[in-house]
Amino acid sequence: MFKELDPLLHSELRLGIMSILISVEEADFVYLKEEIKATSGNLSVQIDKLEKAGYIKVKKTFKGKMPRTICKITQKGINAFEKYVEALRSYIGEKGGGSKTWL
Amino acid sequence: MEEQKFTEKESLELISRMIQNTQRKMEKGAGTPMLIWGSATVITTIIVWLIVRTTYNSYWNFLWFLIPVFGCIGMLLRKKQSRGIRTYVDKVIRSIWLVLGITGFTLSCLSILNVMWHLPILFIIILIMGMGTVLTGLIAEFKPMLFGGIVGMLLGAVQYLVPNYDAKMLIFAAIFIIMMIIPGYILNQRAQNHV
Numbered sequence: 001m002f003k004e005l006d007p008l009l010h011s012e013l014r015l016g017i018m019s020i021l022i023s024v025e026e027a028d029f030v031y032l033k034e035e036i037k038a039t040s041g042n043l044s045v046q047i048d049k050l051e052k053a054g055y056i057k058v059k060k061t062f063k064g065k066m067p068r069t070i071c072k073i074t075q076k077g078i079n080a081f082e083k084y085v086e087a088l089r090s091y092i093g094e095k096g097g098g099s100k101t102w103l
Numbered sequence: 104m105e106e107q108k109f110t111e112k113e114s115l116e117l118i119s120r121m122i123q124n125t126q127r128k129m130e131k132g133a134g135t136p137m138l139i140w141g142s143a144t145v146i147t148t149i150i151v152w153l154i155v156r157t158t159y160n161s162y163w164n165f166l167w168f169l170i171p172v173f174g175c176i177g178m179l180l181r182k183k184q185s186r187g188i189r190t191y192v193d194k195v196i197r198s199i200w201l202v203l204g205i206t207g208f209t210l211s212c213l214s215i216l217n218v219m220w221h222l223p224i225l226f227i228i229i230l231i232m233g234m235g236t237v238l239t240g241l242i243a244e245f246k247p248m249l250f251g252g253i254v255g256m257l258l259g260a261v262q263y264l265v266p267n268y269d270a271k272m273l274i275f276a277a278i279f280i281i282m283m284i285i286p287g288y289i290l291n292q293r294a295q296n297h298v
Contacts, residue, residue, distance in 0.1 A: 005111075015114060020124075020125055020188075023122045023125045023190070024189060024190045025189045025190060025194050027187060027188040028188070031188050032187075036121075085118070088111050092111055092115065
């Protein structure tokens, strides 16, 4: 039986953001943009979605005179990410790494 | 990029790629705090040594407070180039140095102010800073720091055992070159090449 994949995480951009945030204490907007290779507008929208879901916390500060947006994963986000990976494993395990698409 | 076809395999690959990239990032100038605090200690030691051995007045030991003065000025002046992330390793290392720094500073104050005059304070400082260096080397998996810390602590025993004031002071300065300045320099060179 396949477990349901969290649609909020099953998106390349949002999963990229969450994968970075799960392995660090915090990351800023510029870093995420460079790593994920997304446009600022698109990244902002995805960060906003994750924040509204309670998966990440966003803090706006200043570095000198430049505004800086810092993102940090929440416990809810960690739980969702772990559940997502577990669900992913059920697909890989049962299908041996097939290539069916869900989105 | 958003909402395009995305397989479970691609999903797993993306997760591992992002995590690996993040772990490999090395901060440019990561060794600078070690260079600053190591240099502050070596310079201050030489100053105190030269003045005390020419004046024979232990009052000049108050000059040890130049270490935090030089160190803080250096830390304020350094150009911090943020890499945009703060890892858990950074947090652990920062916490270790905060606790050890406060401990070392408090014990030094108590010794210089003659509250605990009998403490072998230089030896204690070598042990405290040596432990910090070894722990940082182990956590960050950076061998020059690990070996620097071990050699520094071993030389600390020599520093404690030699009876001569000049030798004690010069060994103390040499230990900070081995334990902090050299690993800090190597770390900066590596970070420069890996960023």
